Amino acid sequence: MEHSKNEADKTKKGGLLSNKMLWLIVGAVCFIIIGFIVPTPQSMIEMVKEHGFGKRLIEWNVASDMAEAAWKLKLVLGMIPMAVIYFATEALPIGLVGILMPVFAYFFHLLPKKMIGKTFAGDAPLFLLGVLAMGVTVIDVGLHKRIATWILGWTKGFVMPILVLCISMSVLGSFISAHAMAAFMAPVMAAVYMGAVSANSKGEKIEHDPELAKLLLFSLCFALNVGGVGSPAAGGRNVIMMGFWSDYNVPMSFGKWMMYGLPLTPVLGLAVAFYMLFIFRKVKTKDLTPGLIAIKEETKRMGKMSYAEKVALGMMVLILVLWIFGGDGLGLGGPALLALVIPVIFGVSDWKKILGGISWDAWFMYCGALTLGALLKESGAALWLAQIFLEGLDKIHCAKGLGLWIGMSGFSGLMTNFMSDAGTTALLGPIAIPMGIMSGVPGEPWAIGLATAFATSFAHFLIVGTPNNAIVYGLGVYPDTGKNMISPIDFVKYGFGLFIISLAITWVLGFMIIYNVVGFPEGITETAKAVLMTAAQ
Amino acid sequence: MKKRILLVDDEKEFAETLAERLRTRDFHVTEAFSGNEALEKLKEYNFDVTILDVQMPGMDGIEALRAIKKLKPLTEVLMLTGHGTIETAIEGMKIGAYDFLLKPCEMDLLLEKINGAYERKSEHEERIRKALVDKLSTSPMSVLEK
Numbered sequence: 001m002e003h004s005k006n007e008a009d010k011t012k013k014g015g016l017l018s019n020k021m022l023w024l025i026v027g028a029v030c031f032i033i034i035g036f037i038v039p040t041p042q043s044m045i046e047m048v049k050e051h052g053f054g055k056r057l058i059e060w061n062v063a064s065d066m067a068e069a070a071w072k073l074k075l076v077l078g079m080i081p082m083a084v085i086y087f088a089t090e091a092l093p094i095g096l097v098g099i100l101m102p103v104f105a106y107f108f109h110l111l112p113k114k115m116i117g118k119t120f121a122g123d124a125p126l127f128l129l130g131v132l133a134m135g136v137t138v139i140d141v142g143l144h145k146r147i148a149t150w151i152l153g154w155t156k157g158f159v160m161p162i163l164v165l166c167i168s169m170s171v172l173g174s175f176i177s178a179h180a181m182a183a184f185m186a187p188v189m190a191a192v193y194m195g196a197v198s199a200n201s202k203g204e205k206i207e208h209d210p211e212l213a214k215l216l217l218f219s220l221c222f223a224l225n226v227g228g229v230g231s232p233a234a235g236g237r238n239v240i241m242m243g244f245w246s247d248y249n250v251p252m253s254f255g256k257w258m259m260y261g262l263p264l265t266p267v268l269g270l271a272v273a274f275y276m277l278f279i280f281r282k283v284k285t286k287d288l289t290p291g292l293i294a295i296k297e298e299t300k301r302m303g304k305m306s307y308a309e310k311v312a313l314g315m316m317v318l319i320l321v322l323w324i325f326g327g328d329g330l331g332l333g334g335p336a337l338l339a340l341v342i343p344v345i346f347g348v349s350d351w352k353k354i355l356g357g358i359s360w361d362a363w364f365m366y367c368g369a370l371t372l373g374a375l376l377k378e379s380g381a382a383l384w385l386a387q388i389f390l391e392g393l394d395k396i397h398c399a400k401g402l403g404l405w406i407g408m409s410g411f412s413g414l415m416t417n418f419m420s421d422a423g424t425t426a427l428l429g430p431i432a433i434p435m436g437i438m439s440g441v442p443g444e445p446w447a448i449g450l451a452t453a454f455a456t457s458f459a460h461f462l463i464v465g466t467p468n469n470a471i472v473y474g475l476g477v478y479p480d481t482g483k484n485m486i487s488p489i490d491f492v493k494y495g496f497g498l499f500i501i502s503l504a505i506t507w508v509l510g511f512m513i514i515y516n517v518v519g520f521p522e523g524i525t526e527t528a529k530a531v532l533m534t535a536a537q
Numbered sequence: 538m539k540k541r542i543l544l545v546d547d548e549k550e551f552a553e554t555l556a557e558r559l560r561t562r563d564f565h566v567t568e569a570f571s572g573n574e575a576l577e578k579l580k581e582y583n584f585d586v587t588i589l590d591v592q593m594p595g596m597d598g599i600e601a602l603r604a605i606k607k608l609k610p611l612t613e614v615l616m617l618t619g620h621g622t623i624e625t626a627i628e629g630m631k632i633g634a635y636d637f638l639l640k641p642c643e644m645d646l647l648l649e650k651i652n653g654a655y656e657r658k659s660e661h662e663e664r665i666r667k668a669l670v671d672k673l674s675t676s677p678m679s680v681l682e683k
Contacts, residue, residue: 093675471669471670479583481582
């Protein structure tokens with residue numbers, strides 16, 4: 001009785017969005033309406049007939065005739081709004097939403113059972129497992145703290161610390177868990193702030209400078225966000241996209257991603273710094289040096305680099321080198337798995353700790369995303385959606401090349417502010433790739449895939465857009481009063497402009513310059529198209 | 538960052554002298570001369586450690602301690618007591634005070650107890666921070682919960 005009263009109180013306090021049961025039902029109803037009530041459109045039946053998807057599903061004993069094959073396609077489409085609702089409202093943990101994908105695939109017999117299981121056992125899931133394990137050890141031994149204090153400890157004055165903070169956090173965010181960095185750095189920023197304002201206060205009472213507090217916290221938060229474009233190791237969302245490319249037989253290497261993404265990170269970091277310095281140009285405290293003593297104190301407190309830190313650093317460098325230069329034979333999963341082995345062998349962490357620290361939620365979500373990608377591709381749903389979107393985009397002359405990349409990244413960027421970044425990639429990736437392939441532009445589907453994935457790092461304008469935002473908000477409190485330094489609406493106020501700037505930089509520097517300078521391997525569009533049209537051929 | 542101390546004692550001269558001695562050791566000290574005044578200050582500010590005299594007119598030390606713990610559960614409290622009020626100090630520790638000190642206290646001992654109280658508060662805060670980060674990492678939307 002008491003329990004249900006508490007639950008009711010919680011729902012009342014959190015508003016409509018926190019009513020998880022309601023959204024669970026809404027998502028299920030959406031699936032039922034699309035899958036079982038709405039009649040199968042003629043265009044779907046034609047799609048499965050013309051492109052051979054129906055024939056293949058019949059051969060696999062997944063459907064008995066073309067009508068049933070089209071219905072299976074419709075069922076797969078019904079899973080998309082359901083997943084969007086669950087990701088956006090957190091009606092279910094993201095890992096459980098991921099698990100729903102194979103569950104539906106098994107129970108509605110959407111794919112042969114061997115294929116469903118394969119999505120959970122490829123190179124890409126092992127890659128993510130290793131990335132997650134590496135994060136556990138790096139954070140456990142405190143290497144992220146050491147690196148952050150090394151980078152920031154020497155700075156003085158006002159502009160230089162902000163510039164160094166933004167550039168270093170964006171680059172670090174490409175390789176080290178941005179959530180962990182946010183969790184460590186937010187209280188450090190609060191300490192830097194207190195040191196700076198205390199030195200500026202005349203009496204015993206601290207004269208606060210809220211603009212400075214916002215400058216420091218938003219610089220940290222947004223710089224970590226934009227770091228996501230730098231490498232596949234930045235987060236599951238990038239790994240998901242790598243997995244989709246592999247499914248189309250056009251896998252991208254770790255180093256290749258870095259060639260497209262890494263040059264963007266310092267520029268985006270610099271843009272964060274300049275934008276923040278401009279927005280908060282009226283700060284009263286123009287010298288952070290007294291506050292930066294907090295970082296020096298932290299470095300002093302840490303003492304010399306420990307054995308565990310040295311092993312973790314060595315492991316990180318080794319894995320990174322193998323990812324970049326290891327060649328196709330090792331794949332991405334091979335080197336990544338060393339992150340599970342090295343810490344145990346060298347005695348810096350134990351097996352149970354690593355297992356306990358891995359975010360299985362993220363891993364299951366990611367594997368589920370690969371299942372959804374396979375479902376969309378094999379049923380013809382991805383191609384059907386891609387054609388519809390391309391027809392719409394053609395009317396505004398954005399159906400291929402730069403226009404398509406801008407449109408897709410804009411949509412992906414907007415979507416990621418409302419739901420999980422990995423969820424955004426999981427849902428948009430399988431549709432974006434066939435769109436790119438159908439556009440026939442050389443370099444696809446890499447170009448559109450990168451466009452979609454890059455923009456998922458720009459969840460600047462809603463507090464719930466990424467855990468980084470929520471963590472910086474939650475931990476960013478004035479130490480003397482306990483009040484929050486920023487408010488949720490501040491993300492809209494200061495983040496939206498930066499969201500547009502981040503996209504614009506990606507469009508100009510990424511799509512117009514880096515894409516042309518780095519170029520794309522010849523024939524990838526044809527290879528991917530062949531996979532997409534295998535059934536028809 | 539300086540450790541923030543709230544010194545609560547109705548003996549103004551004693552409080553001011555002790556506050557000054559702590560300030561010279563780089564603490565940020567705020568004084569209050571009654572339980573009520575201490576609570577008013579606590580409503581406005583966070584303190585790491587409160588040094589609380591057990592015997593005060595009006596709201597006594599135990600009453601003030603209960604109110605402080607209700608208002609700011611993370612603030613550690615050191616009870617200042619005379620020989621005649623040790624029982625009260627022990628009772629205070631049972632309801633959440635970190636430790637007690639006999640008046641007049643030696644500076645080194647006081648510093649040791651302040652640092653111990655501060656460490657305990659920091660550890661507690663770190664655990665809370667970790668739990669919050671774990672929660673927000675898996676569910677950013679939970680940041681909107683009251």
